Amino acid sequence: MWKLSVLSLILLLCTQSRSYSLTVVVDPGHGGGDKGAVQGTIKEADITLNVALKLAAEFSNDPSVKIILTRPANTALSLKKRIALNESYKGDLFISLHVNASIDKRAKGADFYIGHSPSIEPPTVSQNNRVDSIVKNVDRTIRLYQSQFLASDIFDTWKDSLVTLPRSIKQGPFYVINRNKIPSLLVELGFITNTPEALELIKEENQTLIAKSLHKAIKNFQSRKLN
Numbered sequence: 001m002w003k004l005s006v007l008s009l010i011l012l013l014c015t016q017s018r019s020y021s022l023t024v025v026v027d028p029g030h031g032g033g034d035k036g037a038v039q040g041t042i043k044e045a046d047i048t049l050n051v052a053l054k055l056a057a058e059f060s061n062d063p064s065v066k067i068i069l070t071r072p073a074n075t076a077l078s079l080k081k082r083i084a085l086n087e088s089y090k091g092d093l094f095i096s097l098h099v100n101a102s103i104d105k106r107a108k109g110a111d112f113y114i115g116h117s118p119s120i121e122p123p124t125v126s127q128n129n130r131v132d133s134i135v136k137n138v139d140r141t142i143r144l145y146q147s148q149f150l151a152s153d154i155f156d157t158w159k160d161s162l163v164t165l166p167r168s169i170k171q172g173p174f175y176v177i178n179r180n181k182i183p184s185l186l187v188e189l190g191f192i193t194n195t196p197e198a199l200e201l202i203k204e205e206n207q208t209l210i211a212k213s214l215h216k217a218i219k220n221f222q223s224r225k226l227n
């Protein structure tokens with residue numbers, strides 16, 4: 001009887017460690033009155049929402065990953081509220097989706113942005129504040145490394161989709177990736193100002209391919225976190 005209880009406990013612990021779940025907050029850029037970049041009838045806000053919904057669908061049968069959309073419909077949402085939502089859902093990963101625009105109509109490809117490196121703040125009057133600032137910088141550096149891993153994963157899996165070519169991984173000044181306290185990435189899916197690319201980005205099958213690339217990268221991130 002005792003042996004049985006110990007066995008049950010071990011089994012329970014094993015099951016619990018296997019059921020580790022990842023909460024991913026997916027943020028379709030813009031929405032509502034803010035259409036984002038526009039070319040003719042093609043709107044950035046529509047593309048980002050469609051890809052986000054398809055990404056959520058990719059995980060519909062995966063109980064180990066919870067996908068939260070900051071906006072599941074064409075509604076307006078401030079950048080501050082996007083961060084607040086992420087904090088309330090206690091996300092492990094934050095991915096913001098956007099579509100690029102350029103005055104150079106030939107510009108094309110997908111870019112992957114992570115936040116800025118922490119800057120060492122000048123010594124403050126209080127030693128406690130200084131220690132606090134160092135700890136914050138260490139946290140931020142770890143988050144940046146994790147974001148960099150995710151960006152590399154997505155850069156690699158992006159090549160499978162062949163919708164837009166992966167162009168670069170950069171550090172960017174964007175609010176949502178710099179204010180978050182978790183690994184965060186902003187993906188520019190391609191250029192709306194490049195007509196052939198914009199026409200590819202609005203195709204439903206291509207949006208599914210992009211969602212599948214993102215799905216694969218998130219699963220890679222999750223398995224790395226489990227190890």
Ligand SMILES: [Zn+2]
Pocket residue numbers: 029030036037044097098099
């Ligand atoms: Zn945008």
